[in-house]
Amino acid sequence: MTIGPPGTNAVSAASVDKGVGPLLRAWRERRRVSQLELAGRADSSARHISFIETGRSRPSEEMVLRLAEHLDVPVRERNSLLLAAGYAPHYPETRLDDPALDALRAGVQRLIQGYEPYPALVVDAGYDVVAANRGIAMLLDGVPESLLTPPLNAMRLTLHPQGLAPRIRNLPEWRGHLLAQMERQIALHRSAPLRALYDEVAAYPAPEAVSGGGPVEPGEPVPYFALPMLIEHEGRTLSFVSSISTFNTPMDVTVAELAIETFLPADPATAKYLHGLAG
CATH class of the missing domain: 3.30.450.180 (Beta-Lactamase)
Structure with a gap:
């Protein structure tokens, strides 16, 4: 058997509509990481992480990717986080037969x-x-x-x-x-x-x-x-x-x-x- 094109999973519009803050908070809680611990990993502050999660602060594209990296967010979901923050997806999705x-x-x-x-x-x-x-x-x-x-x-x-x-x-x-x-x-x-x-x-x-x-x-x-x-x-x-x-x-x-x-x-x-x- 040879390689063919894989199936795809569309980014959920509902997830994007939630905004990036709740999505990041959900990933942090899923990983059982405190705001203080995440801030230390991402060279930020617990206050800034709190502001991002509550929507009081809009994170930069670089910050979204940095937090996603430290939370071990899957690549497809990183694109969802970027879209929710108002940025273009960072990772392409190339057909396997390309x-x-x-x-x-x-x-x-x-x-x-x-x-x-x-x-x-x-x-x-x-x-x-x-x-x-x-x-x-x-x-x-x-x-x-x-x-x-x-x-x-x-x-x-x-x-x-x-x-x-x-x-x-x-x-x-x-x-x-x-x-x-x-x-x-x-x-x-x-x-x-x-x-x-x-x-x-x-x-x-x-x-x-x-x-x-x-x-x-x-x-x-x-x-x-x-x-x-x-x-x-x-x-x-x-x-x-x-x-x-x-x-x-x-x-x-x-x-x-x-x-x-x-x-x-x-x-x-x-x-x-x-x-x-x-x-």
């Missing part, structure tokens, strides 16, 4: 292909898959075409009762992990499309994990160093732990919202099996 991102697309494609035979994929802010390698294609064997129609969605593919869910042997644990991950993203980004996706996948039936066939006998200690995804493939149970990477200091909304997820074999048998398929 020639300006040729180097990014090529680099990401090389990265996930180099990870083969282990699975790796790239998703956008709505968990739509924008790139995936042959390891992911292997895991999707047998998934109905109705779920493979672009845009593929990683959460839907994983949790749908006709997707990977029936083959995930520790589905209750893995499902709980994915839903908690989405909840954290919703709290951070306040995205209506992401909330709709969460409501959809959370409503899917959640059957008990399939019994038997696992790599560990009952009563034996679990040898995993992180929660694994235990998934059946052609009569074998494969075990993976996942890692998610993002770009450092992104200067574009699209780039900021990309995430690369790699699946590392959690036991020697899984690694051997995947290398055997590739050989």
Whole structure:
């Protein structure tokens, strides 16, 4: 699978209408930072921060960006803060298929292909898959075409009762992990499309994990160093732990919202099996 254009999330007009002060206060409270602490980080004063939050003082563009940086505000939301303060957005949102991102697309494609035979994929802010390698294609064997129609969605593919869910042997644990991950993203980004996706996948039936066939006998200690995804493939149970990477200091909304997820074999048998398929 190759990289395609990601979905977008429009800036909320309602958020902009609130003014920058309440938005900044909400981010500060979310980060559990006092006005005094934020002032120290941003080389300002608690009084000035208070005046900004109550609307008695209009912050400069530089101050908005400085406060957003110290509050670790996502790039898309930094643009919302600037708009609410009466300034133009600072960060562009370039389509992923734009020639300006040729180097990014090529680099990401090389990265996930180099990870083969282990699975790796790239998703956008709505968990739509924008790139995936042959390891992911292997895991999707047998998934109905109705779920493979672009845009593929990683959460839907994983949790749908006709997707990977029936083959995930520790589905209750893995499902709980994915839903908690989405909840954290919703709290951070306040995205209506992401909330709709969460409501959809959370409503899917959640059957008990399939019994038997696992790599560990009952009563034996679990040898995993992180929660694994235990998934059946052609009569074998494969075990993976996942890692998610993002770009450092992104200067574009699209780039900021990309995430690369790699699946590392959690036991020697899984690694051997995947290398055997590739050989």
